[in-house]
Amino acid sequence: MSTLAPRRSEPPRSEPPRTGPDRPDPYGPARVVVRQHRWTLRATATLLALVAAVTAVSRLLTDRFADRFATTGCSVEHTVTGCGDTVRSYLDDQYLMHTLQSWAGLLVLVLPALVGAFTAGPLIARELETGTYRLAWSQSVSPARWLAAKLAVPAVPLLAGVSLVSAASTWARARTGSEYPLDWFDTPVYVATGTAPVAYALAGLAVGALTGLLVRRTVAASSLAALATGALIAAFGYFRSALRPPRTVVLSDSADGVSGGPPADSWVVHTGQLTSGGRRLPVDVCWLNDVESQTRCVADHDITGMFADYHPASHFWPLQLVETGILLVLAALAVVLAFRVLRRRHG
Known part of the structure; x- marks a missing residue:
């Protein structure tokens, strides 16, 4: 009588890591935020990259126009016979480049208010108003992780783009001046250069998160966040000269x-x-x-x-660093308050 040989044991198959209730996906909330607002994030990153490119190109063209004008033998201060059209063309080109750089600075100036409005309204208040946040919290996502993802995801492209714009604006300001120079203390120029743009962007993000959690209505939260961030920019513009003894x-x-x-x-x-x-x-x-x-x-x-x-x-960088430090402290306080509000209302 023959006996059956024991079956050979097969090696255990490797299974993909579970991401269910027992082992939640640590990047799940971030992926959801990216998917929900991918077009807004892409548009923001593209716009900031375009602003940086326009700033750098306009500065290079300003120098190129100045070098080409120097070879003509004409002068803006002492126009000689036959140089009228050449001088007018040169001044028109310089003014166009000056206008492009001014508009780029104005865009960076209003960017924190736009960031605050987007964070308060579509990013946070809309989910609290419609109740869709309950779906995320029922998938083993704590309220703290939900809010952390809401802040971290837009912060990455925002900081990268703003840093690029700041570097381009700072480099452009350090170049040789044109017939229409941009003063370093003008608010659009000052807010677009140095370390201030990054601090203002983070402050707008933090103020928007706190406003969205407090108001919980999309339109009202967006409006109040934009007004609060705009008031912050205006207040620093008014008291900036007092940040360092003149x-x-x-x-x-x-x-x-x-x-x-x-x-x-x-x-x-x-x-x-x-x-x-x-x-x-x-x-x-x-x-x-x-x-x-x-x-x-x-x-x-x-x-x-x-x-x-x-x-x-020479007071440019001391003023920048003091203002940046104050803005980062205010942003940190707003983020702490936002998490406290979320914890008090939702545990």
Whole structure:
């Protein structure tokens, strides 16, 4: 009688890792956010890359136009016979490049408000308003992971694109100036260069998340987030000069006019009259139409000259770093508050 031989044991087959309730997919919430808003994310990244390219190309064309104009022998200050059309064409080209760079700076200026509106409305408040967030939370996704994915996914293309725009704008500003220079202290230029654009983008993202969790209505949350971020930009634009103590220079009268003014490319934040005792008076305290009355006013107030408070160009990076630090702290506080609001309302 024959016996049956035992079956040979087959090696266990490798199974793909389970991503069900026992082992959730750590990237699941991020994939959902990418899929839901992929067109918006792509459009944002493309727009920022286009802004960076326009900024860099306009700066290169500005230098190219200047070099070509220098070979003609014409001059803007002293136009010679036969150079009228050449000078006009050169100035038109320079003004066009100046306009392109100005519009790029304005776009970066309003970008944080747009980011805050998108984060508050379509990204967070819409799901809370329609109740679709319950589907994600029923798939072993905690509220904290849900909110973290909502913040992390748009932050990646936003930071990459804004950093690219900031690098292009900073490089363009450091190039040789044109006939229409962009002052470093102008708000559209200042907010588009240095480290400030990244900080403003993160602040808009954080403010939008907090507003969306508090309001929970798409249209209202988007509007309030845009207003709050815009108010933040306006507040820094108003108080920016106070982030670092300015320098002071005393202006003196001479035969050639007023001398001893601030250096070129300086940001003059305040001017006024100065008495012999060092007291400061408004700049228009003795601006009268009558010369005799004006002379009497100067003598009565004991005015000896004028003063000017200014930030030199070397204050650009100190002002940038201080403003960036404050914005990052505010963004971190907004994110902490957003998670606390989410935890208080949903556990």
